[in-house]
Amino acid sequence: MNDFATTTTADRPRGRYDAGVLKYREMGYWQPDYTPKDTDLICVFRITPQEGVDAIEAAAAVAGESSTATWTVVWTDRLTACDSYRAKAYQVDEVPNTGAGTATPQQYFAYVAYDLILFEAGSIANLTASIIGNVFSFKPLRACRLEDMRIPVAYVKTFPGPPTGIVVERERLNNYGRALLGATMKPKLGLSGRNYGRVVYEALKGGLDFTKDDENINSQAFMHWRDRFLYCTEAVNRAVASSGEVKGHYLNITAGTMEDMYERAEFAKQLGAPIVMIDLVIGYTAIQSISRWCRNNDMILHMHRAGHGTYTRQKNHGVSFRVIAKWLRLAGVDHLHAGTAVGKLEGDPMTVQGYYNVCRDAVTQQDLARGLFFEQDWADLAKVMPVASGGIHAGQMHQLLSLFGDDVILQFGGGTIGHPAGIQAGATANRVALEAMTKARNEGRDIDHEGPEILAAAARWCTPLKQALETWKDVSFNYTSTDTPDFVATATASA
Amino acid sequence: MSADQTILAARESSALTEGTIDLQALLRESDVQSVLDQLDRELIGLAPVKRRLREIAAFLLVSRARKQFGLEVSPPSLHMCFSGNPGTGKTTVATRMADILHRLGYVRKGHLVSVTRDDLVGQYIGHTAPKTKEILKRAMGGVLFIDEAYYLYRPENERDYGQEAIEILLQAMENHRDDFVVILAGYKDRMETFFRANAGMASRIAHHIEFPDYSEDELMQIAQLMLAQMNYRLDASGEQAMREYIERRVRRPNFANARSIRNALDRARLRQANRLFALPQAVDQVALSTLSAADLHASRVFQELDAVSHGETT
């Protein structure tokens, strides 16, 4: 690669600011000697330059277009302390297993550092408008993906974070030492409020902690939102009385306007609901507004990542979900769907574990095999409870527990409601499987290997579990993931 | 079945073949030998103690073998008494004993909780039982080592709470045999008085081990071992001075065997540092790690004796 070390231009101001077009790397956006400051925000982009575009120029262009640059030199830069506003690309690495001899065009990891002054305190909208505002449509790049972001502690502290957090949520639920169980109500669409509440009641009474509206249950012709809220509350309270446990239903308050959302949130609060739910598609500002409302009203906030697959899934272009997870922890959600690794939706196990780390760590360690490029200190921000949902069932309990541990919500929608002996039986099967597996793990059993045997033993006295294992025994979703790590832990990992 | 017990069960099956049991295999598998070897390395002398330890280890191994054939009616009683003067290695041996008991599967965790009267006995009514019980809970899974155990019993004071601690202890020693082992320690004569006055305690102590005082040669070896561990050595004059020091020290009051040696060496290191500091020239590695006669001779042990002899001559 060419040596561009001498092409930074701060020392040649006259030529630098003459009218006309300069290469980005000649405008100060490429600084290979730069050492990021502790207060800098750092991004790593996966870039695929167009044919003939130099990788370093492409990296400098990303830095430029995501900070101060425009396509031509402007003299008005001279009115500002422009050196500090410029983002600095400081490192470009080839991505392993791309380029010549592979099916993938050559890709590069471009590391860019941003000064803290570029971002408004406590605003994900402002942060994202900078970092992913223009640059992903930039013509000289064939594709561009934001892989990871190191957020400086100084900026983390400007966000209040999750309104409740894992620790306080458990204290409110009076629930410790095991994963939480949930289920999404099915069918997603068409149930009347009365019928819908029946499903909620059965699932909670059978042993689940939570039931959930689906992402597109809002207020449609078949079920007005108030009706849904009232029937679900009746169902929740009946299930609480039958078990003595705290239970809840995520009431989806997503709506067309913020005014509607606040109205629905207020009604949920009036009914004594412990938790409300929103969809990612409402946007970052709406998320931060509702998070603030939840913080003020002691409400747990459940986030469904509806729509994320449009920009997180493809490896060459978009934004990695680990970055979305970081933004959402800052924006302040308590629950976040973060993948199952074993279910029906996209997710390589190591990559998914990386998302879980982002949600739950006090300090997330650099871990390339899990796709984590940076150490991230969360500055005591509350932790987000990850949700594993989509195509999972009781027979996978050992894998789920081994992958994700206890601080997770396991959501078995079909795996509860589709049980041959009914919804209560489905819920009981999941709860017994979870408790039996947790108990066995704590006793020192090797659940990765003994898992099926442990489940079979519990099924001998628990008929619902026996039926569940029989029904779904062969169900698995073994497709190749598209979003996989570029690095493996050891050279022998493929053996 | 706990993980520990599972491991032991697996071990047992490999030593057990067609109605016979290979005791040597059992010993190898338990890896008790390495603990005994470690004791040999780190403790000078104490031949009778080491012999008793081997006997007890053998007894426990045989008990386990008998258990596998269903010959053992009840688990062996394991509570012990270590008697001897201060500094004779009782605490060190207790730590290793806990390790041995753990490896043989007689305690689950193998830690040592070392206490004295103050940890067990309270100051006012209702204080002693919770204190003693808390210590017992901590010791479970391991060994409770009670140093100078006779202080628990103070017959001269009829309102003493020590008796309450003894009673709780006795009950736990009986009801929680599988959960922990008690080792009482202290001077031999006082332990004997204590046992005479507390027949219940005496009857529950299965093994008595006596810790003899070290000979002067052994004390010299201990000094050299301690110094080697701290990267110091004695030069020829220092070695001679150390021998003389030991010879005089053992005859003086409050002699505490290895502990006295450790204290003497600590003081000698201080004097060496001062001596080196007073030197005009730079010092090398050898000087930094060498103790000589001067560092020892400044000891009171020499001075007072000299003063006495001086007084005699005048």
Added chain:
Amino acid sequence: MRLTQGAFSFLPDLTDEEIRLQVDYGLERGWAWAIEYTDDPHPRNTYWEMWGTPMFDLRDGAGVLHALNECRKACGRGYIRLCAFDSTRGVESIRMAFIVNRPDEEPGFGLDRQEGEGRNMRYRLHGYAADRSPEERYRADP
């Protein structure tokens, strides 16, 4: 009814040996176990009575079992739970809790409703245990 609070309420009641293994799991992680008991396990009855303070610095579950059995002798007609406290920064809360003793007959809960405006509904959950006479509730165990 069967109260299903705690981590293992859907399983058959744990034996003492099984309880000890769970306690050991917590001890290995440096958590301190506490014993709590009540006759009124209303889900919002946060503060059950403490049987002594949390047990710090234990190495083996037998110590907790010993204390649990003393608690059972004194309060065996009620609910008893074990809670493990984790003092790690960022947690500083309970990490594990499970029921280790329950009454022979569990009284359960009643649900009262009060209709309000706009189809609104107020719910009140009350434990039948609290309906019993004070003589019945507070009589000493035999």
